[in-house]
Amino acid sequence: MPELAEVETVRNTLKERILNKEIKDVNIIYSKIIESDLEEFKKVLRNNKFIDIKRKGKWLIFELKDHYLLSHLRMEGKYFIKDTKEKIEKHEHIIISFKDNTDLRYHDTRKFGRMKLIKKEDLDKTIEIQKQGKEPMDSTLSSKYLLEKFKGKRLPIKTVLLDQEIISGLGNIYADEVLFASLIHPLKEAKDVTKEECERIIKSSKEIIEKAISLGGTTIRSYTSSLGVTGHYQDYLKVHKREGMPCVICNNPIKRIKVGGRSTYYCEHCQK
DNA sequence: AGTGCGACCCGAACGC
DNA sequence: TGCGTTCGGGTCGCAC
16 A cells, blocks of 8 residues: 555665666556557657656656656555566566666556656646645645645545645555544544644654655665565554554554545544 | 545455 | 455546
């Protein structure tokens, strides 16, 4: 489940492995991942190279000479680096081969991920990028900003935290963890969230995301030619996937409910 | 505009 | 070697 922290880890890892290597060819095995014209996609990538990798929210932005390749991993997208001669595994959908006989392989069990090629000058007007809200570690993320965005919203705060146009990068796991750390009930309507609660949301999202990034970082060394990137932050979860287990604060059992169709874990005693 | 929900996918977990 | 059903996770598109 790549959320912002895992995407950041992927970015850092790939930057060390694929920058400035010339691309020989592209093999598209499952084409629905790619939202651009397939021939154009191959043509642009061939004889090109990745100069840098940036990130906006959960979007990876591979910088080419005159284009950006946008890549969203959705739930299960992963990148592998392998020798070109290695057998193509099930779920490897896009293979980008470099001239040094290594591949960057996009692997996605559920085929939900997306890639899209855009011209550099179009980046700021690309809707997927443009509509990303402020990231947790953005120093301009303020309670004033959140109160403005929450105003009039009757949706549960949990649902609103998943809205990438408000805070960019939180997923279902972190949203639960942030609400627990902030002592806020997931079903509280966004319009009723106070300034003090916004401050707590900001503080805990920063702490949780930063810790998750540092934990993702610790697993980089396991990212070899045959392994994907997996973070270790799941060892530190306090509510998510802990239904029935004791709350780390009060020992009452963690509850699980559905909010906006999503599994949501919380402590009914600590989160009012 | 704000809100709700199915669709997209497929392996794992679950129920019987 | 059990088999059919449900679930999950991020985002989009459509209906109201």
